[in-house]
Amino acid sequence: MSDHAPTAPRLRVAPSPTGDPHVGTAYMSLFNLAFARQQGGRFVLRIEDTDRARFREDSEQQVFDTLHWLGLQWDEGPDVGGPYAPYRQSERLETYRPYVERLLADGKAYHCWCSTERLAQMREVQQKSKQPTGYDRLCHGRTQAERAELPGYTPTPVVRMLVPDDVELSFDDLIRGRVSAPRPDDQVILKADGFPTYHLAVVVDDHEMGITHVVRGEEWISSTPKHILLYRWLRLEPPQWAHMPLLRNPDKSKISKRKNPAARLTWFQEQGYLPEALVNFLALLAYPPKAGEDGEDVEVFSFEEFSKDFDWRKVNPVGPIFDLKKLDWLNGVYLRRLEVGQLASRLLPYLQRDGVLPAQPSLGQLARLGRVAELIQTRMVLLSEATALVAPFYSADDEIEVADDARAQLKEDSGAVLGAALEALSDLDDSREGLLASGSRWNAEAIEASLRSAIVEGMGIKPKLAFGPLRTAVSGQRISPPLFESMEILGKTSTLARLSRLRDALAER
Incomplete structure (x- = not known):
């Protein structure tokens, strides 16, 4: 058993690898890390994998990948090591046994041989008679032989803590002040398979790793008296507590992976949110924006700015609504702030995923992407939306498919408009020499001038209606x-081929 006295704050996040990482893991990591960085402390990532029934092997790597993606870097953890390794609970089973033995020896815990069937029946009776639910201590004070003579016996026991009648139910919280919790029952602390439950493991691990501040969701408030009791029984120094408000759906229900895809941290990557926008959004969920010099709220800020002024007393304990519209707005702000080269780099994985670009694009394809990215930067909210906008620039001219809504808006004169456009654009020179010939260059300015002259002025069509067929x-x-900029990037040959193809298709109708 270790006895640590950290000189600087040590905080941790401890997700369970039971599926796609929950967005709450990032939310908790953000607040832990902000305080740790502000105070010159350490941030620890611990994997709590004692729930073997729900364990998923690929989940741990997803935790690493998504937190890395968000830039929420830990100082110690399973992948980077540290002075208190190992950082997986499944690799620390021998660590917990001495603590259990001490509690048993001191009469603070006892063996329980009740079968799962017997416990289920007990709870059913309690619920039907409207009694408080909790273990009835049938096994307390009995030897195994004595218990074996009674119904509902199983030979492999668990270990339960013996919660006294006068257990302290109030504690100080950095966010909420003095908090009261309901009375706990005799919690199982060691399962029949030899794995500790969360309640014992979290106390032992936090002590062994020198954790000074335990920051977790408010759903753990009811468990805190158990944990404080274990600290006291084991004569350990308890940490400070901070219970964060739960993230909630618009209907005020707790956000969960079963009901809301946005509860999955990987979903934000799939949709094309920028990590810096998501970090900014998560910070705003439970923390007030900073007041600007003009008195207006400053809602766009970096992690460094958030960490610098962080104060637990400013955290709003009321469960925040997970408003994706606000996140979309923030994402748009961050997208528009990117340099064009950065935007192109962020777009590339999505375009490769969706088959617009190959895994190894050519220099010419990358150069074109830079030009296209500049055109679409203000037309996206999510990176994934780029696929539909970018795909036509990499499609063969005879493979352009006209969307139903685009076809529906074509008027009877669309064929004539396309014909006039073809005639006007044919006069523009796209040769290398032509680039130097004033008035005949294939660029957006010259293309626009020629088309306006031929269609708006020549055919008398209003500007807002004139170019729909060309766009399609x-x-x-x-x-x-x-x-016009799109036509410039495509070049004269592709542009004329596409105009001709739609004109001919309309003529055949």
Whole structure:
């Protein structure tokens, strides 16, 4: 058993690898890390994998990957090591046994041989008679032989803590002040398979690893008296407590992976949110924005700015609503702040995922992506939305498919508009020499001038209606990147081929 006296704050996050990481893992990590960095302390990642029935082997790596993606880097953990290794509970089983033996020897815990069937029946009777639910201590004070003579016996016991009648139910919380919790029952602290339950393991591990501040969700308030009791029985110094408000859906229910895809941390990557926007959003959920010099709230800030002024007393204990509209707004702000080269780099994995670009794009394809990224930067909220906007720039001219909503808005004169456009654009020179010839260059300015002259002035069509057929021909979409700039990037040959293809298709109808 260790006796640590940290000189600087030590905080931890301890997710369970039982599926896709919950967004709450990032939420807790953010607040833990902000305080640790502000105070010059350490942030620890511990994997609590004692629930072997729900354990999923790939989940731990997902925790590493998603927190790395968010930039929430830990100082100690299973993958980076540290002075208190190992950092997986399944690798620490021998650590817990001496603590259990001490509690048994001191009469603070006892063996329980009750079968799961007997416990289920007990709870059913309690619920039907509207009694408080909890273990009835049938095994307390009995030897194994004595207990074996009674119904509902199983030879492999668990270990329960013996909660006294005068257990202290109040404690100080950094966020909530003085908090009261309900009376706990005789909690199982060692399971029949030899694995500790959360309640024993978290106390032992936090002590062994020198954790000074335990920051976790408010659902653990009811368990805190058990933990404080274990600290006292084992003569250990308890940490300070901070119970964060739970993230909630718009209907005020607790956000869960079963009901809300946004509860999965990997979902935000799949959708194309920027990690810095998500970190900013999570900070705003339970913390007030900083007041600007003009008195207005400053809602866009970096992790470093958040950490610098962090104060537990400012955390709002009321469960915040997980408002994706606010996150979308923030993501748009961060997208527009990116340099074009950075945006292109962020877009690349999504375009490769969706088959727009190959795994090893050519230099020409990457150069074109830089030009296209500049066009669409203000037209996206999510990186994943780029696929529909970018795909036409990499599609073969004869493979452009016209979307139903784009086809529906084509008027009877669309064929004539396309014909006039073809005639006007044919006069523009896209040769290398032509780039130097004033008035005949294939660029957005010259393309726009020629098309306005031919369609708006020549055919008398209003500007807002004049270019719809051209947009549809070039991109296949009703809404697309700026038309003239798109034509410039595609080049004359592709542009004319696409205009001709739609014109001919309309003529055949």
